[in-house]
């Protein structure tokens with residue numbers, strides 16, 4: 001069953017498109033429903049993480065950390081040397097999740113994301129990287 005998590009930005013259609021783009025999708029689920037997912041791509045020796053999301057009701061319980069750890073572990077197991085991602089500068093929860101997992105900031109792209117609701121300003125992306133070897 002698709003939870004509220006997928007009722008906004010992430011729809012069933014967008015999840016199907018991810019799979020068609022050869023993006024990897026890993027889901028976290030309880031007996032009743034999906035509570036989170038991670039979308040990533042393994043290219044050459046790099047794991048590009050596009051998204052990790054946990055449903056609002058299940059946040060702050062360690063699920064994001066667990067899902068991210070599983071993705072990084074799978075990527076390392078498959079020979080990837082580095083994981084990279086971009087995140088909105090204002091997304092402090094995600095930034096904290098990534099930094100806690102060992103990601104370090106490698107760059108900033110100004111005016112990269114469309115404005116958040118209620119704003120007219122394009123938003124910067126922060127680039128992060130995490131070594132998977134050793």
Ligand SMILES: CC(C)(COP(=O)(O)OP(=O)(O)OC[C@H]1O[C@@H](n2cnc3c(N)ncnc32)[C@H](O)[C@@H]1OP(=O)(O)O)[C@@H](O)C(=O)NCCC(=O)NCCS
Nearest residue numbers: 052053054059060061062063064065087093094096097100
């Ligand atoms: C980012 C997200 C995936 C974190 O998932 P989560 O299951 O709540 O995270 P966890 O409970 O595993 O927390 C792991 C760490 O993330 C950080 N974190 C998570 N939520 C946070 C919040 N609201 N504020 C600040 N830090 C937060 C903390 O460092 C936390 O460690 P701590 O509990 O020891 O303090 C979740 O907030 C989410 O789905 N957000 C919406 C989607 C999104 O923005 N995804 C990122 C796209 S790049």
